[in-house]
Amino acid sequence: MTALHNPLRSNTKAVVFDVGGVLIDLHAEGARRELIEKYGFVSQSFARLTRSSFESHPRSITELAMIGCVGTSEYLDAFLHECGVKDLEALRLNRLSVVGQERANVFAIVERLKRAGLICCVLSNTIALHWEKLSSASEYPSFALFDHTFASYLIKCAKPTKESFLFVANALNIAMSQCLLVDDSPLNVDSAKAAGWQALLFRDAAQLEHDLDVLLYRNT
Numbered sequence: 001m002t003a004l005h006n007p008l009r010s011n012t013k014a015v016v017f018d019v020g021g022v023l024i025d026l027h028a029e030g031a032r033r034e035l036i037e038k039y040g041f042v043s044q045s046f047a048r049l050t051r052s053s054f055e056s057h058p059r060s061i062t063e064l065a066m067i068g069c070v071g072t073s074e075y076l077d078a079f080l081h082e083c084g085v086k087d088l089e090a091l092r093l094n095r096l097s098v099v100g101q102e103r104a105n106v107f108a109i110v111e112r113l114k115r116a117g118l119i120c121c122v123l124s125n126t127i128a129l130h131w132e133k134l135s136s137a138s139e140y141p142s143f144a145l146f147d148h149t150f151a152s153y154l155i156k157c158a159k160p161t162k163e164s165f166l167f168v169a170n171a172l173n174i175a176m177s178q179c180l181l182v183d184d185s186p187l188n189v190d191s192a193k194a195a196g197w198q199a200l201l202f203r204d205a206a207q208l209e210h211d212l213d214v215l216l217y218r219n220t
Helices: 028-039 043-050 061-066 072-080 088-096 104-115 128-134 141-145 162-172 186-195 205-216
Strands: 014-017 024-026 099-102 119-124 148-151 179-183 198-201
Touching: 014 104, 014 162, 028 043, 028 088, 043 061, 061 072, 072 088, 072 128, 088 128, 099 128, 104 119, 104 141, 104 205, 119 162, 148 162, 162 179, 162 186, 179 186, 179 205, 186 198, 198 205
Parallel strands: 014 119, 014 179, 119 148, 179 198
Antiparallel strands: 024 099
8 A cells, every 4th residue: 555654635434344255265156066066956046045135025044144133053954955965064064165265465455554543344244154264363363453343143234234334333433424345246335335435346455455545545
């Protein structure tokens, strides 16, 4: 971040990061293939069970798990029902395999933002099963960088709803306009802006550095 030491030109106080696809790698497609090829999962059901945009009703089992309305057992049972091979432990491991490794180049940006005096947070649409893995300090040590973490299943609301953005701003005791979302979902970015936040669409670490320099700092 070349403009790190330049004065802020923005009123931004907090930068709020998405997790999957931004801070960590995701392996959703590989996990889907394994379910179909090894466990006889009904492929037509996958999109129905994994839908997570919160744009339609009834909510998918993933959406319900993301806002804490169902727990891990009910979530896994819904997937197991669609499998020809009924192996609950293998299914649990498959669902955990979606969660990949930390992206060191993105966490390096988080460190620079913190040194510049900005609050850095996580707002993740996540389920209890995944959050338990992400909470492992040995597997994900860089998450200790964050000042606050907001997991949707714990706060009972999720992106792209305005409720989720309002929850974070209120918890930080700052104005909506002082929050900046970094997310790889165009829907979440557009919804954050509509709620009064600033927002950047994440493509890769290099583009994020550039976009942050342009948005946050003078003389860039």
